[in-house]
Amino acid sequence: AQKVTQAQTEISVVEKEDVTLDCVYETRDTTYYLFWYKQPPSGELVFLIRRNSFDEQNEISGRYSWNFQKSTSSFNFTITASQVVDSAVYFCALGHYTGGFKTIFGAGTRLFVKA
Amino acid sequence: EAQVTQNPRYLITVTGKKLTVTCSQNMNHEYMSWYRQDPGLGLRQIYYSMNVEVTDKGDVPEGYKVSRKEKRNFPLILESPSPNQTSLYFCASSERGGVNTEAFFGQGTRLTVV
Numbered sequence: 198a199q200k201v202t203q204a205q206t207e208i209s210v211v212e213k214e215d216v217t218l219d220c221v222y223e224t225r226d227t228t229y230y231l232f233w234y235k236q237p238p239s240g241e242l243v244f245l246i247r248r249n250s251f252d253e254q255n256e257i258s259g260r261y262s263w264n265f266q267k268s269t270s271s272f273n274f275t276i277t278a279s280q281v282v283d284s285a286v287y288f289c290a291l292g293h294y295t296g297g298f299k300t301i302f303g304a305g306t307r308l309f310v311k312a
Numbered sequence: 313e314a315q316v317t318q319n320p321r322y323l324i325t326v327t328g329k330k331l332t333v334t335c336s337q338n339m340n341h342e343y344m345s346w347y348r349q350d351p352g353l354g355l356r357q358i359y360y361s362m363n364v365e366v367t368d369k370g371d372v373p374e375g376y377k378v379s380r381k382e383k384r385n386f387p388l389i390l391e392s393p394s395p396n397q398t399s400l401y402f403c404a405s406s407e408r409g410g411v412n413t414e415a416f417f418g419q420g421t422r423l424t425v426v
Contacts, residue, residue, distance in 0.1 A: 201354075203354075232415075240400075240419070240420055241417065241419055241420070242402060242404075242417035242420075243417075244414045244415050244416070244417075247414070288354055288355065290355075296368065297360055297362050297366075297368040298343065298360065298362065298408075299357060299360065299370060299371070300345070300357055301357070301371070302347075302354035302355040302356070303354050304352055304353060304354040305354050
């Protein structure tokens with residue numbers, strides 16, 4: 198069965214701190230896709246990154262970085278020097294093909310960044 | 313502007329009264345999907361469509377129907393809504409499911425069934 202676990206329900210940090218959001222997934226597929234989405238207080242969902250299972254390279258985009266480790270089935274997300282605007286709910290998701298393409302989301306991690 | 317449009321944004325209805333939430337995208341995307349978001353559960357996929365006239369169940373399809381008669385539209389139909397369908401609903405589209413690099417979401421529809 199496919200599953201995504203975001204064990205951290207809520208995290209609170211002070212501005213400029215670094216913070217890592219954990220994501221652990223379960224799948225028996227060899228081909229799959231991992232995603233991170235951001236949901237700010239306004240409610241919309243914003244795509245952040247997509248990774249396929251054959252690409253374990255870490256990625257950095259500005260203050261955001263992602264660490265994909267197949268050995269531990271993890272796809273963790275780090276925000277460096279956090280800002281108040283980073284306050285949001287962050288979702289990790291796993292996509293895979295079963296005839297069609299299905300996506301399983303984690304429960305989300307709510308990040309509070311205090312000034 | 314590339315966008316996914318859902319209507320209505322907010323809806324309060326009574327148990328058993330059929331309703332439709334519309335979803336339209338202007339990006340010529342093949343793949344569209346419906347999710348519901350509930351506290352502590354994240355988003356759960358209801359139905360998805362790989363292309364016109366091709367739809368399939370997600371993880372929580374009970375009580376919902378969809379249709380994909382044309383590429384741009386993917387309405388979600390609740391034939392007989394019940395209070396456990398009170399939720400925040402999102403429609404999404406992308407070029408080809410997981411193969412593309414970005415998924416676009418609508419702004420959400422907050423549904424309350426009393």
